[in-house]
Amino acid sequence: MNSSRLKSAFRAGLAMVVAVTLVAPVSAQEKKKKDNQSEQAQKAIQKQKDIAKGLADKAAGDPAVLQKQLDEAKAALQAEKDRHTAELAKLNGELKTATDAGQNGKVKTTEKAIEKENDQYNKKIEKLQKDIDAAQAKVDGK
Incomplete structure (x- = not known):
């Protein structure tokens, strides 16, 4: 079996x-x-x-396209400036509230957030300005 x-x-x-x-x-x-x-x-x-x-x-090489690229770069720069201004206003309000309430931990956290926002903003603005400069050079034919 x-x-x-x-x-x-x-x-x-x-x-x-x-x-x-x-x-x-x-x-x-x-x-x-x-x-x-x-x-x-x-x-x-x-x-x-x-x-x-x-x-x-x-x-x-089309001038209209080049001008459009320049305008878009300038609009992006302005949008970033507006965003940064609004964000700083919010963070500064939080900082004032925390300072008035004596919340030292919240004050430090908010100060770090402001510093981080400023660093990111500066990097972004630098890049956008380079884009604008490059677009302007193309429009000018350089």
């Missing part, structure tokens, strides 16, 4: 090995097909990028 169970387990195992062997080449073919499709997709994406770059290069 044990012998028949052993034979049947052996046959089942052998059948599994044969099935895996037959399926493996199909998996390799599918992998090759997927790799080919992936390569085709990458080529299509690269072609789209090349077309977009060509259109951008063509528009880059």
Whole structure:
């Protein structure tokens, strides 16, 4: 009886090995097909990028486009200044409230928040000013 169970387990195992062997080449073919499709997709994406770059290069010399870029850079700078002013007003209000209430921990936290806000603002303004300078140079033809 044990012998028949052993034979049947052996046959089942052998059948599994044969099935895996037959399926493996199909998996390799599918992998090759997927790799080919992936390569085709990458080529299509690269072609789209090349077309977009060509259109951008063509528009880059257009004075109206250059002026629009300059105006957008100036608007971004003004928006950042407005945001910073509003944030500082809020933080300074919190600082005054904490100081009046004698909450030394809150005072220190708020002072750190103000310092952090100023640091971030200065970095952002520096970058925006560089963008404006670059856009202005393009408009001026330099």
